[in-house]
Amino acid sequence: MENKKIFVNFKMHFSEDEVSCYLQNIRGKIKCKDVVFFPSNLYSYMFLKEHYKVGLQNIYKENVGAYTGEVSAYQASSMGIEYALIGHSERRNLFHEKNSDIAKKICVATENDVTAVLCVGETKKERLFHREKKVVKKQIKEALKNIKTGEYLILAYEPIWAIGGMESLCLKEIEAMVLYIRKIIQKYFPNVVIPILYGGSIHEENIKELLTLKEVDGFLIGSASLDFKKLLKIIEVAVPM
Ligand code: 13P
Numbered sequence: 001m002e003n004k005k006i007f008v009n010f011k012m013h014f015s016e017d018e019v020s021c022y023l024q025n026i027r028g029k030i031k032c033k034d035v036v037f038f039p040s041n042l043y044s045y046m047f048l049k050e051h052y053k054v055g056l057q058n059i060y061k062e063n064v065g066a067y068t069g070e071v072s073a074y075q076a077s078s079m080g081i082e083y084a085l086i087g088h089s090e091r092r093n094l095f096h097e098k099n100s101d102i103a104k105k106i107c108v109a110t111e112n113d114v115t116a117v118l119c120v121g122e123t124k125k126e127r128l129f130h131r132e133k134k135v136v137k138k139q140i141k142e143a144l145k146n147i148k149t150g151e152y153l154i155l156a157y158e159p160i161w162a163i164g165g166m167e168s169l170c171l172k173e174i175e176a177m178v179l180y181i182r183k184i185i186q187k188y189f190p191n192v193v194i195p196i197l198y199g200g201s202i203h204e205e206n207i208k209e210l211l212t213l214k215e216v217d218g219f220l221i222g223s224a225s226l227d228f229k230k231l232l233k234i235i236e237v238a239v240p241m
Contacts, residue, residue: 005218008225055083061104073112099142110152124161150189162200204233
């Protein structure tokens with residue numbers, strides 16, 4: 001079985017001391033190029049120092065300028081940060097990020113050789129009304145409007161209602177959505193293989209069955225990763241050393 005990608009989104013968790021302790025606990029236990037950490041911007045340097053692959057949880061839609069409080073792909077790239085989550089549902093919902101902003105962020109990331117991890121997914125209500133495909137298609141279409149190459153692109157399908165709990169989609173439904181997303185993406189970039197990740201309530205107990213999904217290239221982990229033991233268990237089965 002091929003190694004899956006494990007992307008770890010710490011969101012706004014941990015203090016500097018807690019990150020230090022976390023890093024100490026995982027030191028020497030993860031050696032894989034397929035694991036990428038998305039810590040709070042403040043602590044990126046700590047992961048880089050230990051030679052982990054690092055991504056930002058968000059970037060701004062411009063490279064430089066008078067944008068107080070923002071961080072750009074240009075800056076990230078200059079530090080060796082290779083990835084950025086773009087359009088995470090928490091950004092869309094809590095910070096009112098629109099597909100038009102997301103489209104700009106994707107361009108600016110790829111222009112700086114930062115791989116954009118475009119997050120898409122439907123709400124519970126949209127799924128109940130069988131609108132998940134329509135919703136996700138629109139998110140992808142509008143986000144990829146200006147992009148010229150698929151070289152620095154990864155898709156992450158995260159049903160919003162499956163985030164942060166114990167309720168995940170069933171395997172069949174995940175596979176169906178990932179296949180659907182692949183079909184859309186192939187129309188844009190027929191000659192590039194774009195990895196598709198799944199995220200939402202992945203933990204050490206359901207990772208084994210999720211690994212059986214051939215169409216899924218990896219996983220985006222939130223809550224479970226806050227406990228280093230749980231993350232190590234997930235990595236142990238998904239990307240053995
Ligand atoms: P959970 O793993 O907590 O459901 O979070 C998923 C997520 O939002 C990763 O970006």
